[in-house]
Amino acid sequence: MKINEHYSELGGNYLFAEMKRKTAEFQRLNPDADIIKLGIGDVTLPLTPAVIEAMHRAVDEMGSASSFRGYGPEQGYDFLIDSIIRHEYESRGIKIKRNEIFVSDGSKCDVANIQEIFSTSCTAAICDPVYPVYRDSNIMAGRKIILLPCTRENDFVPELPQKPVDIVYLCSPNNPTGKTLTRNDLTRWVNWAHEKHAIILFDSAYSAYIRDPELPGSIYEIPGAEEVAIEFKSFSKTAGFTGLRCAFTVVPEAAGTLNAMWNRRHCTKFNGVSYIIQRAAEAVYSDTGRRETTALIDYYMENAAIIRNGLRNAGFKVHGGENAPYIWWELPEGLDSMNFSTKLLESCRVVGTPGIGFGSCGEGFFRLTAFGNRAHAIEAVSRIRELKIDRIP
């Protein structure tokens, strides 16, 4: 049987699944342990009333012959696309057309699938550490990968590749480092892409967490980006949709044939997002929805501040957590992040994600997320304060 031979080049289990398994095993052996999960980036607050109401209405529509909807447009309904354009782009002074937006069931799917429209002979540049999906989807396709180290030395900002590169994945606010790229950083990348005829795949799933108004919330705030960049945004972290599944990708017409190619891919291999879920996403942009969503994000960012400041006050060195829901904990020299995850689970009953899982430059770091509830954030900090490991001087 001729299987896809590239799968053998993939690492073991997908990182988050592996951490889930490890935690479940610990819980099984310690049924009374009160484990605080700050590992997977999953939200915990319920969906907001505006979203819930919109879904009830849409469910009722689906139960009546006169308002039932079958297959929708693969690219998404105009009511949602128009709301996205208005609130994500016009609000930032960016012009995006309807046919440049592709609604999907998740940014994970989109960032995994986007590589298909590029040649397998492309070289892909990805950051290290990195959200594993960029790496794994390119390995599966047999594409050559170049790593861009993001370390404390370069303040977690990747440097321009020295070797030829065709596509580059950038994520800002970054998962896992919590770093957000500045206008200058992005301008350097956009200019580089123009010069090298490369394409930037810009994962902007966490842009709602940016607090500093000087930081760009879309790559299209950079002049010329529309010719060299594809952008991914999601409702998962913006509005707590991880269990609903809705996101969107922007492929500008100015990027040439890529718009038509992604449209062909989307129409051939995807059949649109559930009508009910698209109505839920539309409700996020209503006046009430926006107020409620802001409150959700404020809540999580207050968690981020508690974790960030709590760890700092406990003598640890932490990055991120200011314009991103991720805290990138720098471990004392010599501490292995995999072993540390076990130690943290056993000593503090706190689950996080070992940096090594995101790439070799993630070694020596540990990711905590702000998506838990307030009491857990406070309690986790209080337990970690007692942790018997060295502090970084």
Next chain:
Amino acid sequence: MKINEHYSELGGNYLFAEMKRKTAEFQRLNPDADIIKLGIGDVTLPLTPAVIEAMHRAVDEMGSASSFRGYGPEQGYDFLIDSIIRHEYESRGIKIKRNEIFVSDGSKCDVANIQEIFSTSCTAAICDPVYPVYRDSNIMAGRKIILLPCTRENDFVPELPQKPVDIVYLCSPNNPTGKTLTRNDLTRWVNWAHEKHAIILFDSAYSAYIRDPELPGSIYEIPGAEEVAIEFKSFSKTAGFTGLRCAFTVVPEAAGTLNAMWNRRHCTKFNGVSYIIQRAAEAVYSDTGRRETTALIDYYMENAAIIRNGLRNAGFKVHGGENAPYIWWELPEGLDSMNFSTKLLESCRVVGTPGIGFGSCGEGFFRLTAFGNRAHAIEAVSRIRELKIDRIP
């Protein structure tokens, strides 16, 4: 820019999108025309009360902190997987394990994505005519394709390939021909796959439409199929979920490494189906849900009988429509199916799908679907009866 060069080998617009455009253009030019759409295979009856109730309950759960659900298992929730096993497999005397079922957002996605776990050096066999997604997804990957003609000469049953083939797509009940493969047909294919170390990709999305108890509703009814076949089933046509998006794929452990590979693919590039939609799918299998679903299918199959018999009585030759929701209309000699679609639209205001859109062996045929409402089925037949074209003697 190094794009995926294989996209240039694809045909023009995706067939259904093209037909939609053509119909919309006609409607624009003839705003008063009462067009009956029997083209795209989209259901028209609303979701049943059991499904609607289940979704309202699930929506409420998502609005409360104590019952909110974020990311679910990529493979689907056990409550749904267990219902699928019980009602789709145990009921047919087939043993399927939980880890062999992969819930997804649609069979279109699954049949498009499955090729990824096979080498691009594989040769894929697809029927002609065929649901275009099998063909297009393999062209996009640069795979070699062999066509298996399904014509009136072989009663629309594909013959075993004479050349080496690694994967073969079979669809039964068939889209577009309406042909359903018998136990003997499938046994011949399963034996062939064993002998040639090939894999059968069995699209069974329409199995709920089988009326003849002798016809297999799952390929796993054939001994040994679990070692050589992957099966796709969907809630779209079974329970009217085209606008909800839910389906599942079965990859048996007995098929060797394919189970682990598909699991890796699913976990890396997909993030699970919306919780609300999975609760809707579960409700399809409740006692009430099954009664309601049977009624839906009976309704559509009565449409199929009306169209099938109506056209026959009008002197036309038709295939399918007995154990499938598709009627495969054999056009009089010399009639081009593309031109015929225009004629049918202009003379009868009836939209169908030209056979050529499904492959060159589809030329001379025209697909009608039974998914419209009763009045439309009757009215379409009445209009077609007056159609001024030759009848087949």
